[in-house]
Amino acid sequence: MSAQVYIFRIQRNMPxxxxxxxxxxxxxxxxxxxxxxxxxxLEVIKGQQDGSLTFRQSCRSAICGSCAISISGRTRLxxxxxxxxxARDGVxxxxxxxxxxxxxxxxxxxRPFFAxxxxxxxxxxxxxxxxxxxxxxxxxxxNHVTQCIMCACCxxxxxxxxxxxxxxxxxxLAKAFRFVSDPREGKKTERLRELSxxxxxxxxxxxTMCVDVCPKEVAPMEAIVKxxxxxxxxxxxxxxxxxxxxxxxxxxVKSGQLNEFTLMMRTLGIFGSMKETAMALHLAKKGKIPSPxxxxxxxxxxxRKIYASLERTPVDVETKAKQAVPE
Amino acid sequence: MSLEFxxxxxCAAKQIQREADWAARAVCQQLGIRLNDMPxxxxxxxxxxxxxxxxxxxxxxxxILSEAEAMGRDLVTICNTCLxxxxxxxxxxxxxxxxxxxxxxxxAEGGVRPYQxxxxxxxxxxxxTEQVDPHLLRSKITRPLKGMRIAxxxxxxxxxxxxIYAHSxxxxxxxxxxxxxxxxxxxxxNYTGKDRCCGFHVMLSDKEEVHAMAAKNxxxxxxxxxxxxxxxxxxxxxxxxxxxxxxxKTVQRTIDLPEMNFAQLLGLAMGLTKSQLGISRLxxxxxxxxxxxxxx
Numbered sequence: 001m002s003a004q005v006y007i008f009r010i011q012r013n014m015p016x017x018x019x020x021x022x023x024x025x026x027x028x029x030x031x032x033x034x035x036x037x038x039x040x041x042l043e044v045i046k047g048q049q050d051g052s053l054t055f056r057q058s059c060r061s062a063i064c065g066s067c068a069i070s071i072s073g074r075t076r077l078x079x080x081x082x083x084x085x086x087a088r089d090g091v092x093x094x095x096x097x098x099x100x101x102x103x104x105x106x107x108x109x110x111r112p113f114f115a116x117x118x119x120x121x122x123x124x125x126x127x128x129x130x131x132x133x134x135x136x137x138x139x140x141x142x143n144h145v146t147q148c149i150m151c152a153c154c155x156x157x158x159x160x161x162x163x164x165x166x167x168x169x170x171x172x173l174a175k176a177f178r179f180v181s182d183p184r185e186g187k188k189t190e191r192l193r194e195l196s197x198x199x200x201x202x203x204x205x206x207x208t209m210c211v212d213v214c215p216k217e218v219a220p221m222e223a224i225v226k227x228x229x230x231x232x233x234x235x236x237x238x239x240x241x242x243x244x245x246x247x248x249x250x251x252x253v254k255s256g257q258l259n260e261f262t263l264m265m266r267t268l269g270i271f272g273s274m275k276e277t278a279m280a281l282h283l284a285k286k287g288k289i290p291s292p293x294x295x296x297x298x299x300x301x302x303x304r305k306i307y308a309s310l311e312r313t314p315v316d317v318e319t320k321a322k323q324a325v326p327e
Numbered sequence: 328m329s330l331e332f333x334x335x336x337x338c339a340a341k342q343i344q345r346e347a348d349w350a351a352r353a354v355c356q357q358l359g360i361r362l363n364d365m366p367x368x369x370x371x372x373x374x375x376x377x378x379x380x381x382x383x384x385x386x387x388x389x390x391i392l393s394e395a396e397a398m399g400r401d402l403v404t405i406c407n408t409c410l411x412x413x414x415x416x417x418x419x420x421x422x423x424x425x426x427x428x429x430x431x432x433x434x435a436e437g438g439v440r441p442y443q444x445x446x447x448x449x450x451x452x453x454x455x456t457e458q459v460d461p462h463l464l465r466s467k468i469t470r471p472l473k474g475m476r477i478a479x480x481x482x483x484x485x486x487x488x489x490x491i492y493a494h495s496x497x498x499x500x501x502x503x504x505x506x507x508x509x510x511x512x513x514x515x516x517n518y519t520g521k522d523r524c525c526g527f528h529v530m531l532s533d534k535e536e537v538h539a540m541a542a543k544n545x546x547x548x549x550x551x552x553x554x555x556x557x558x559x560x561x562x563x564x565x566x567x568x569x570x571x572x573x574x575x576k577t578v579q580r581t582i583d584l585p586e587m588n589f590a591q592l593l594g595l596a597m598g599l600t601k602s603q604l605g606i607s608r609l610x611x612x613x614x615x616x617x618x619x620x621x622x623x
Contacts, residue, residue: 073519159483159523159526159540160524160529160533160536162523162540162543163536163540163543164533164536202529202532203529203532203533204529205483205524205526205528205529206374206528206529207523207524208483208484208488209483209524211487211488212487212488212489219488225374225378229378229379229381232379239532240531240532241529241531241532241533244375244531244532245375245376245378245379246379247375248372248373248376249372249376249379249383251370252369252370252372252376252383252387256368256369256370257338257369257370258338258342258370260339260342260343263531264531267531267532276531279570279573282569282570282572282573283343283569285610286569286607286608286609286610287608288343288344288569288608290342290343291342297366297367297368297369298366298367299367299439301437302390302438302439303369303387303390304437305436305438306383306386306387306390306433306434306436306437306439307380307383309433309436310380310383310386310433315382315429315430315433316382317381317385317430318381319419
């Protein structure tokens with residue numbers, strides 16, 4: 001591997017009048033080997049070319065989470081990202097994290113993010129559920145979420161946070177899963193009730209973005225999926241999204257196919273559906289009203305037997321986190 | 328080499344988005360790809376079933392995979408969520424022998440043939456861009472798109488999580504749709520919303536947010552100069568196309584970006600008729616844009 005010149009196209013942000021930020025793009029060129037980290041090169045730029053460039057950094061070892069920024073369109077840790085892996089025709093585009101208030105240049109105000117994390121009460125609580133025995137396998141389920149370093153890469157890329165600032169977000173929900181799963185936690189059920197409320201677990205779009213951008217393999221969406229399962233098991237299935245999810249196994253057992261005709265009614269209820277008449281009429285304009293009686297698949301009785309068997313004798317298929325390896 | 332698959336269109340293509348199924352069958356006929364129906368296959372359950380009944384979800388997926396395996400064919404689909412759901416199950420069943428054994432025991436309770444983990448789950452788009460002879464594909468493009476600027480909307484579930492899609496290890500460079508656009512004679516447009524979410528899976532529960540997402544992503548394509556948008560997913564089609572006008576109303580903007588399934592645009596570039604491809608079922612009329620290049 002040999003050194004080459006890279007162009008760093010960096011978004012510069014300066015606070016303007018209260019609540020506003022003035023942005024422009026500035027280019028710097030640096031010579032580097034492809035396996036040099038972005039963080040090293042930001043330091044080179046700051047040290048040798050422009051001392052005014054502002055960014056956060058601390059550990060250089062992908063453990064503190066300070067240097068998460070948008071690099072070539074994705075939020076990543078600058079200290080863990082090699083320039084050669086992200087340059088497009090020799091250009092690297094650098095910007096602050098998304099979905100967060102910008103302070104200056106690449107530094108964002110991390111407080112709103114941590115407010116969400118604190119909102120899920122990230123500590124063990126005493127409560128009606130007695131502390132259980134901590135077995136050697138008790139943490140198999142949560143090892144992946146305990147790897148979280150709170151870098152907020154997932155929140156920056158979260159497609160729901162982009163349009164709903166009240167959404168709790170992937171990192172905080174993954175953290176919540178860690179406490180719901182802790183044998184010592186006294187308020188597991190209470191947590192699940194709270195998490196099932198609006199802007200909680202049911203607002204995740206399932207876009208899987210957080211799973212891919214996480215630099216620590218936390219897989220927040222998998223934690224959200226498991227929280228939903230546990231919430232439903234406790235009977236918190238009243239939200240529209242939960243009812244929608246529950247419709248799937250009903251339909252599969254009934255005919256093998258989703259009944260899109262009745263799906264809206266079952267999700268929103270009769271009054272909720274009436275409010276959606278505009279949507280139904282809009283679809284009807286193009287003849288897109290599904291049949292109320294979808295054909296049954298062949299062998300639907302096989303699915304009924306399988307379902308009944310699993311209701312009698314449950315089988316655990318949840319992913320068990322890989323053994324947590326300290327990095 | 329003959330290409331033959333077990334064809335799993337997904338619930339949306341069997342009902343609301345039927346035109347995507349018509350287009351898929353029509354282009355496959357042109358390309359000599361044989362699609363065999365799967366009469367026993369159920370709904371895949373999507374992520375929802377994995378949430379409500381995780382073990383049942385795994386068994387439902389295994390039963391579908393087993394049917395394709397019994398047909399001796401890889402499975403091909405045109406729905407991103409079916410692709411992700413079945414690929415995720417397949418990835419686990421192929422890599423976790425104990426799980427496969429457990430699930431086969433469950434299948435046996437229903438009298439279903441055990442799954443042996445021998446098939447692959449493929450998207451029709453991948454088949455067309457990776458497996459069809461490129462000369463054949465090019466020779467079928469009889470009505471090229473003459474530099475039409477096209478936004479590819481990837482749809483989350485055909486690119487993420489990378490873990491289960493070994494062949495596209497770098498999700499940011501998933502090239503299939505843009506490759507196809509170039510082959511059809513169009514110009515792929517780069518825009519920020521390309522790999523974002525259409526919001527389909529929370530469309531009934533978080534409607535305003537979904538409309539905001541759809542509007543934002545469509546507008547970012549439009550602002551980047553796109554004349555038309557294509558997706559590889561019947562669920563994205565339902566939001567980015569069928570619900571686009573509703574989304575536009577929510578954000579009080581005009582969007583008017585024609586959107587269709589990739590197979591429909593491919594069919595048009597192959598000279599197939601609009602009625603064969605269900606073009607009249609699209610909510611945002613593409614005819615004005617298509618007529619500019621003599622395609623309508």
